[in-house]
Amino acid sequence: MAHAYTPGLKVLHETIINKERRLPLKGTVTVEKGKVVTPDDIVAKTDLPGNVQMVNVANQLNIDAEDVNDAMIAKEGTAVAKGEMIAETKGLFGLFKTNVTAPVDGTIEVISDTTGQVVIREAPIPVEIDAYMSGSIKEVIPEEGVVIESEGVFIQGIFGIGGESRGDLEVISDNREEEITEEMITSKLAGKIIVGGSFISLDAYKKAIQMKVAGVVVGGFNYFDLEDILGYTLGVAITGSEDLVTSLIVTEGYGKIRMGSQTFDLLKEHHGKFASVNGATQIRAGVIRPEIVIPLTKDQLKGDHKDANASEGIQAGSLVRVIRAPYFGRMGKVVDLPSELRKMESETMVRVAIIEIDNKNVEIPRANLEMVETD
Amino acid sequence: MELRSILATDCGSTTTKAILIEKIDDEYRLAFRGEAPTTVEAPFEDVTKGVLNAVMEVEELAGRKLLDGDNILTPRNGEEGVDIYISTSSAGGGLQMMVAGVVKGMTGESAERAALGAGSIVMDVLASNDGRKPHEKITRIRQLRPDMILLSGGIDGGTTKHVVELAEILAAANPKPRLGSNYKLPVIYAGNKNAADKIEETLGDITDLDLTENIRPVLERENLKPSRDKIHDLFMEHVMQQAPGYKKLMSWTDAPIMPTPGAVGALIEMVAEKENISVVGVDIGGATTDIFSVFQKQFNRTVSANLGMSYSICNVLAESGLKNVLRWVPFDIDEKELTNRIGNKMIRPTTVPQSLEELVIEQAIAREALRLSFIQHKAFAVNLKGVQKERTISDAFEQTDSGESLVDMMELDLMVGSGGVLSHAPRREQSARMLIDSFLPEGITQLAVDSIFMMPQLGVMANIEKEELAEDARNAAIEVFEKDCLIRLGSCLAPVGNAKPGAIVLTAELTMENGDTQKHEIKSGDIVRIEVPYEPVKAKLTPGKGMDIGSGKNEPIQTTIYGGVVGIIFDGRGRPLDISTDPKQRITDLTKWSNAINEYPNLNLKIDK
Numbered sequence: 001m002a003h004a005y006t007p008g009l010k011v012l013h014e015t016i017i018n019k020e021r022r023l024p025l026k027g028t029v030t031v032e033k034g035k036v037v038t039p040d041d042i043v044a045k046t047d048l049p050g051n052v053q054m055v056n057v058a059n060q061l062n063i064d065a066e067d068v069n070d071a072m073i074a075k076e077g078t079a080v081a082k083g084e085m086i087a088e089t090k091g092l093f094g095l096f097k098t099n100v101t102a103p104v105d106g107t108i109e110v111i112s113d114t115t116g117q118v119v120i121r122e123a124p125i126p127v128e129i130d131a132y133m134s135g136s137i138k139e140v141i142p143e144e145g146v147v148i149e150s151e152g153v154f155i156q157g158i159f160g161i162g163g164e165s166r167g168d169l170e171v172i173s174d175n176r177e178e179e180i181t182e183e184m185i186t187s188k189l190a191g192k193i194i195v196g197g198s199f200i201s202l203d204a205y206k207k208a209i210q211m212k213v214a215g216v217v218v219g220g221f222n223y224f225d226l227e228d229i230l231g232y233t234l235g236v237a238i239t240g241s242e243d244l245v246t247s248l249i250v251t252e253g254y255g256k257i258r259m260g261s262q263t264f265d266l267l268k269e270h271h272g273k274f275a276s277v278n279g280a281t282q283i284r285a286g287v288i289r290p291e292i293v294i295p296l297t298k299d300q301l302k303g304d305h306k307d308a309n310a311s312e313g314i315q316a317g318s319l320v321r322v323i324r325a326p327y328f329g330r331m332g333k334v335v336d337l338p339s340e341l342r343k344m345e346s347e348t349m350v351r352v353a354i355i356e357i358d359n360k361n362v363e364i365p366r367a368n369l370e371m372v373e374t375d
Numbered sequence: 376m377e378l379r380s381i382l383a384t385d386c387g388s389t390t391t392k393a394i395l396i397e398k399i400d401d402e403y404r405l406a407f408r409g410e411a412p413t414t415v416e417a418p419f420e421d422v423t424k425g426v427l428n429a430v431m432e433v434e435e436l437a438g439r440k441l442l443d444g445d446n447i448l449t450p451r452n453g454e455e456g457v458d459i460y461i462s463t464s465s466a467g468g469g470l471q472m473m474v475a476g477v478v479k480g481m482t483g484e485s486a487e488r489a490a491l492g493a494g495s496i497v498m499d500v501l502a503s504n505d506g507r508k509p510h511e512k513i514t515r516i517r518q519l520r521p522d523m524i525l526l527s528g529g530i531d532g533g534t535t536k537h538v539v540e541l542a543e544i545l546a547a548a549n550p551k552p553r554l555g556s557n558y559k560l561p562v563i564y565a566g567n568k569n570a571a572d573k574i575e576e577t578l579g580d581i582t583d584l585d586l587t588e589n590i591r592p593v594l595e596r597e598n599l600k601p602s603r604d605k606i607h608d609l610f611m612e613h614v615m616q617q618a619p620g621y622k623k624l625m626s627w628t629d630a631p632i633m634p635t636p637g638a639v640g641a642l643i644e645m646v647a648e649k650e651n652i653s654v655v656g657v658d659i660g661g662a663t664t665d666i667f668s669v670f671q672k673q674f675n676r677t678v679s680a681n682l683g684m685s686y687s688i689c690n691v692l693a694e695s696g697l698k699n700v701l702r703w704v705p706f707d708i709d710e711k712e713l714t715n716r717i718g719n720k721m722i723r724p725t726t727v728p729q730s731l732e733e734l735v736i737e738q739a740i741a742r743e744a745l746r747l748s749f750i751q752h753k754a755f756a757v758n759l760k761g762v763q764k765e766r767t768i769s770d771a772f773e774q775t776d777s778g779e780s781l782v783d784m785m786e787l788d789l790m791v792g793s794g795g796v797l798s799h800a801p802r803r804e805q806s807a808r809m810l811i812d813s814f815l816p817e818g819i820t821q822l823a824v825d826s827i828f829m830m831p832q833l834g835v836m837a838n839i840e841k842e843e844l845a846e847d848a849r850n851a852a853i854e855v856f857e858k859d860c861l862i863r864l865g866s867c868l869a870p871v872g873n874a875k876p877g878a879i880v881l882t883a884e885l886t887m888e889n890g891d892t893q894k895h896e897i898k899s900g901d902i903v904r905i906e907v908p909y910e911p912v913k914a915k916l917t918p919g920k921g922m923d924i925g926s927g928k929n930e931p932i933q934t935t936i937y938g939g940v941v942g943i944i945f946d947g948r949g950r951p952l953d954i955s956t957d958p959k960q961r962i963t964d965l966t967k968w969s970n971a972i973n974e975y976p977n978l979n980l981k982i983d984k
Binding site: 235237324 | 510543711718720726731977
């Protein structure tokens with residue numbers, strides 16, 4: 001049977017979710033294997049080397065670089081406080097001395113007799129990694145981090161901004177076509193992950209930030225409005241490090257596009273439950289999509305799992321979504337996957353799938369289809 | 376050993392491409408090609424799997440055995456296996472470097488040129504005079520996590536202070552390599568040889584330091600080759616060793632694996648040298664656009680890291696502005712709708728234009744990506760370094776900031792385009808138009824596209840160093856480049872000068888290979904296409920009043936020009952090209968030019984509509 005690999009976004013109602021939580025540098029893992037954790041629990045910590053300040057002592061004292069060592073009061077390895085004198089010239093008969101003070105608290109790391117520079121390193125910066133979602137520690141990566149395992153709902157969006165966030169799910173639209181408007185955002189939604197239908201306007205999203213909503217999950221957003229939020233034009237879709245109160249997860253794309261029914265229905269089913277979301281997106285080799293994770297307790301699970309990492313190809317009967325004009329956003333069922341190349345209106349020769357949309361069969365390039373992976 | 380059969384692969388970030396070149400009846404030709412998804416990332420994490428899959432496809436097509444289980448059969452044994460196997464790689468984001476020099480416009484620029492020439496992406500150029508404070512530089516180095524750093528600075532025997540200062544900044548930042556934390560970051564020192572001891576003292580312990588010849592031994596001369604070679608060595612020894620499966624791949628190849636753009640550059644350099652011509656090559660990808668050029672025998676490469684057709688398509692829009700994209704679109708479109716469409720291409724980068732309207736928009740964006748990349752290239756390829764020239768010190772100083780660009784469009788002989796939007800445009804006429812509109816060639820220029828992006832593999836072939844193979848491999852590379860790699864689109868003839876609308880800018884009297892003659896008068900503002908295959912055409916070209924077609928104002932030329940799959944294109948639109956800001960006039964002009972060359976025959980754009 002004809003079969004094609006078309007990556008799609010995952011909309012899974014029950015699956016095992018593994019999350020790697022890794023430190024940027026080696027450090028200490030603070031939990032052991034098997035421990036049950038909640039999202040706020042710290043699982044690993046480390047100290048990043050402090051910032052560095054370079055002081056050109058030779059220039060400031062107007063001496064040669066090779067004389068800097070003699071002029072130094074504080075030697076390599078000593079701790080110094082901001083404003084403390086670290087070097088001084090001998091002056092003339094003990095008079096007319098000039099000196100250099102430390103610009104920051106830190107430790108003298110290097111005194112160079114070639115350049116006359118003195119390197120002062122500030123105190124280390126502590127970094128802690130939390131669990132992000134509830135679950136249990138499946139694996140400890142010594143000195144680096146852990147893998148947390150959980151069971152529950154796993155949904156991917158197409159694009160997001162803002163990093164990790166969490167809160168109770170609140171579906172605020174009646175249906176998947178409805179837009180989220182400014183009036184719908186109230187102070188009651190502070191700290192929640194709100195779910196809407198097809199679109200959120202710039203004003204409504206700004207209001208969500210103002211009301212301290214934890215996250216927004218919605219079908220579409222305008223590309224040109226991103227600039228207003230980010231302060232720059234988003235040229236390459238690599239996000240996640242923005243400092244935003246409200247993470248935004250777009251499930252369908254730019255523009256006003258109703259949320260996929262599987263996604264909307266699944267979120268609605270879990271209205272009120274606690275969810276962890278991450279808007280971080282990287283669209284390049286090694287793609288990262290934004291996600292919504294809803295860990296479920298044993299009594300909430302039905303037991304029919306699907307592997308979150310498994311991916312099947314499309315075949316006749318598969319449910320797919322068209323991801324480019326002219327049928328952008330439409331869902332359909334695969335009728336056939338002819339193997340020969342077909343000529344499109346653009347005269348591009350491509351492999352196509354025949355899709356049934358509204359009882360009509362249409363040819364769509366396979367590259368413009370997305371598998372809707374449901375379970 | 377006589378080379379009869381060569382297998383070459385290019386491991387790109389998404390696709391691994393394999394080609395089999397064979398010597399049949401005394402000539403080297405592309406025999407078969409195959410491709411498969413690259414397998415550097417999870418769940419496979421072994422580049423050789425993709426290589427084997429691509430080779431398997433070639434094996435099936437060739438109908439003879441090339442693989443023995445999970446190994447490539449070399450050397451050839453009768454009808455089985457190949458004589459040599461070689462590969463290039465740009466998987467996993469390619470080679471990402473940071474370079475440093477004392478003066479940004481001098482050693483900094485030389486270091487950048489060396490790194491780019493070796494095929495790397497330059498993430499940042501640190502310099503003593505770049506205006507950043509030491510702590511800002513340190514923060515930047517830490518953030519970037521490059522694969523490798525090239526440190527240069529100072530002429531031999533000059534002051535050592537500044538370059539040691541840069542080394543101290545590097546030491547304070549204590550940078551970590553991008554791939555894995557189990558090895559030290561490779562650093563190449565190519566600066567003032569008198570500072571070598573101090574550099575060793577400062578960086579020797581915390582980095583994997585390698586010393587090589589000074590990149591700028593004297594002010595007036597650049598010495599890039601030792602650094603370029605060292606970058607290739609370290610790329611193999613350190614960086615590639617960390618990428619999944621590369622150790623195995625390296626054990627298979629008969630020549631070192633080269634970074635893909637480094638190999639393309641090597642090929643273009645060789646073609647320019649052999650034919651004694653000026654060449655511009657461009658490769659427009661999903662994320663980046665690479666431009667290579669050889670003018671006055673000097674090679675330059677630039678990478679526009681965020682100008683591409685999918686992953687960075689929105690950046691093209693951001694940098695060029697919507698108005699500049701729209702000036703290539705021959706119909707009205709809602710601007711907000713258009714930005715959302717382009718945004719959707721960015722987040723779904725593998726989609727293809729199904730409707731003609733979508734294709735036209737993509738090709739409009741490609742024009743801007745190419746135009747902007749070429750502006751960057753012209754600014755970088757300046758008349759200075761590379762060869763020794765007699766000059767005074769004051770000359771050298773003059774060039775530090777704004778050397779004169781080497782790029783002279785009138786001098787350009789051949790332009791080669793590659794990358795999806797150029798190589799796979801549904802009509803070759805569209806590729807020709809994109810090249811002409813974005814690069815604006817002047818005088819007589821031949822146009823070609825690399826249909827299946829074979830240049831990387833041919834580049835490694837041309838660079839095989841094993842003595843007994845080198846000559847054969849070089850010949851094979853050139854032969855295949857000429858016969859199978861290039862699709863000759865034709866020639867663009869563009870007179871330069873100011874002409875009144877409707878004035879005759881060029882009169883061309885052509886004698887075809889079969890003896891037929893034709894006379895064409897090209898008017899200002901027009902494009903005229905003549906269908907002629909790739910064959911020599913004798914041409915007498917008389918420029919209109921005040922116009923120049925290559926020999927100077929008003930000077931006629933008798934020469935031989937070549938057609939191609941598109942033919943000979945006379946471009947009477949003038950240079951620089953002015954496109955009307957009035958939407959109605961713009962649409963009329965674009966439609967006229969499109970129709971002249973049969974670019975979008977189905978768009979059904981009648982001028983009177």
